[in-house]
Amino acid sequence: MHGRDGPGTGTDDERLDQHTVRRNNLVRVLEEVRACRARSRSELATRTGLSKATVSGLVTELIERRLLRESGRHHAGGVGRPGRLLELDGSTVAALGVEVNAHYLAVRGVDLAGRVLSERRMDFDTPRAGAEQAVGELARLAGKVLGEVERSGTRLAGIGVAVPGIVDVPSGTVRHAPNLLWRDVPITSWLRRWLALDERHTVVVDNEANLAALAEFNRPDNTVDDLVSLTGEVGVGAGVVTGRRLLRGSAGFTGEIGHVPVVAHGRACGCGQRGCLETRIGLEAAVRAAAPDLIGTGRDPARQARILLRRAEEGDPRALSGLDEVGHWLGVGISIVVNLFNPSLVVLGGYFAMVAAHVLPRATRELRARAVAGQEAACPVTASAFGFTAAVRGGANIIVEEVLDDPCRCPRTGPRGKD
Amino acid sequence: MHGRDGPGTGTDDERLDQHTVRRNNLVRVLEEVRACRARSRSELATRTGLSKATVSGLVTELIERRLLRESGRHHAGGVGRPGRLLELDGSTVAALGVEVNAHYLAVRGVDLAGRVLSERRMDFDTPRAGAEQAVGELARLAGKVLGEVERSGTRLAGIGVAVPGIVDVPSGTVRHAPNLLWRDVPITSWLRRWLALDERHTVVVDNEANLAALAEFNRPDNTVDDLVSLTGEVGVGAGVVTGRRLLRGSAGFTGEIGHVPVVAHGRACGCGQRGCLETRIGLEAAVRAAAPDLIGTGRDPARQARILLRRAEEGDPRALSGLDEVGHWLGVGISIVVNLFNPSLVVLGGYFAMVAAHVLPRATRELRARAVAGQEAACPVTASAFGFTAAVRGGANIIVEEVLDDPCRCPRTGPRGKD
Structure with missing residues (x-):
């Protein structure tokens, strides 16, 4: 069962595991910086127990994926060669929350730090329009927000979609939304096609109540x-x-x-x-x-x-x-x-x-x-305190969490300004 | 807010974090070995991304805590000096599950690998006896099982207690168990005193339904x-x-x-x-x-x-x-x-x-x-398939999980045979 090769060869399973290990290490480094517990490569090595060479490689990758940036300042105290300080570069990555309600459509674009980049909302009689027309209208609205987001130099990581109904999350299909009169609506593939998204973009569809809970949990003043x-x-x-x-x-x-x-x-x-x-x-x-x-x-x-x-x-x-x-x-x-x-x-x-x-x-x-x-x-x-906006906020939140939990979803394009 | 010292000094918070990092690394190493994904120090270094020196220190600590042992065989293939193979040394650590039911008391002692070391059960009219007498009887029954467990050279990590009622888990107090006629019973402190447990031993009290669920989840044939x-x-x-x-x-x-x-x-x-x-x-x-x-x-x-x-x-x-x-x-x-x-x-x-x-x-x-x-x-x-034994099984399970999630709870006594 546990076939073994010498170091450097490795079975498919082993390569898969090494990929997982690297991704987990990227997440650990990102979390340390995000929580301001470590702000230099040497501090990261101390905190995580990883070697300095490993940390250095991880930081380089996170910079290339535009999740970290060097702030330009230097580490003043301590022993050894001072290193550049690191900080979260959330401003270059955007997440879109979109919501389909029986009575309106809503879109909200934020960056990884939660700043609102653009927001739109329109009254819409969703059950009357039918699923295809409703999702088309949603795509148009999201396209406008996306245009504004991308004009500011921010790249889209993905879209979180809130729907009042039973959602098959893995396939991104709305199984049944009685109040929209929807059954088996492949909203993910429609949005992907109509917004010309590719495999680098995450699309998550979820029930509006789940996403509202996520929004309440992610309130800056939440303590529970x-x-x-x-x-x-x-x-x-x-x-x-x-x-x-x-x-x-x-x-x-x-x-x-x-x-x-x-x-x-x-x-x-x-x-x-x-x-x-x-x-x-x-x-x-x-x-x-x-x-x-x-x-x-x-x-x-x-x-x-x-x-x-x-x-x-x-x-x-x-x-x-x-x-x-x-x-x-x-x-x-x-x-x-x-x-x-x-x-x-x-x-x-x-x-x-x-x-x-x-x-x-x-x-x-x-x-x-x-x-x-x-x-x-x-x-x-x-x-x-969110009125009827909790679900669209949660849609954006879920993409931010996805990115921070799996940094490899962000394209590796080199540091800001090089592409 | 984020006061910084040079490397090697460290605030209390930083030392606390470093302890957490080390514990997490111990857990990672233990999990890799437990799942048979890595069985030598060099494989562990590759898998975890930790330096070989770090891995070596972690392995030494896990051996001293009797959670790992060297199996004596050597690594045959590959490049570099062959290392000794490692395996889970669950046989030296025991977990006790105990259950208070309205009609019986039950105790089950297992090792970390889940092997049953000793088991006892007695009919008992718990509501009639009153809480203090019932817990006294339970302690006597657990003492017998514990004696048998320790005579086989196994050391107790802790006791998981199943009770049909509302349990305040952090304080280990049974808030209210209507069918036992119990109110505010400090069962953890009573068991600690009567079984002469010290701070190295974990005692967890939980609702029987929670522990039964844990037992069903930990069935070897469970796939969900x-x-x-x-x-x-x-x-x-x-x-x-x-x-x-x-x-x-x-x-x-x-x-x-x-x-x-x-x-x-x-x-x-x-x-x-x-x-x-x-x-x-x-x-x-x-x-x-x-x-x-x-x-x-x-x-x-x-x-x-x-x-x-x-x-x-x-x-x-x-x-x-x-x-x-x-x-x-x-x-x-x-x-x-x-x-x-x-x-x-x-x-x-x-x-x-x-x-x-x-x-x-x-x-x-x-x-x-x-x-x-x-x-x-x-x-x-x-x-x-567990009849009325699911809760006592879950009581033992929860201690096994606690140990594997926090190896520092096992005393550091040197490798087997040295004390």
């Missing part, structure tokens, strides 16, 4: 390793970050909290079952409970939520009692994710965030009553 | 990275392995599937709420549905499950219809974990495994109907 983001729109989904990693399961089909059956023989749900949580806290349920005159008016979720909020603020009794009922069932839903995932924080997104003042008091009481592990486990629940 | 273990006893708990790691959340309070409310205004549950899943598929619910004459007879769960099984096999209509109803709600529970965690496999443990033939057909139908991501997500559901 474990959080659940609960997004309320027409559907209800959870994105889970646990131990600083997005929970993906075996194929990315995680966090379908909206279809936990909470009422035996309850109201029919779009999934074909009855009494799902979504039939109690999805936006349609909220409208039915709090503003039944809006049923069937087919408005944008954000607009519907604004009407609910305005009526509640004006003291409309129906709105107040309806949102209180939503608060009860939202609390049931939060208690389920708390009892299963034990996060340090639950962040409410989508329409939940907009009406938070009117649903949180009841929801928090439910959570306290239902947290099996007691009050310590009944973690804080906050409203997202 | 993501699984959920659903254990049915008086209570119902889920242990989740995701991306090859046990899901812990922020404080270890994960997997409380038994308290998902599935029937609004349903039967009262021990947790204080109504209509929890446990009120439908806990062992008491099964007895109520399938063999109501056994209610209140207070038998050992395994014995009650054997009676249910025998009656179902004999064609008792009440037993068959009752277990079919349990199968329905078990399928609801499985669909919840499938829709939230997207595992590749669900393993049923405890009484579920014993009556699997009579609950699985119905449960599998429910799962197929309720898997939101479609048939591909409706993963296989199997019965555990």
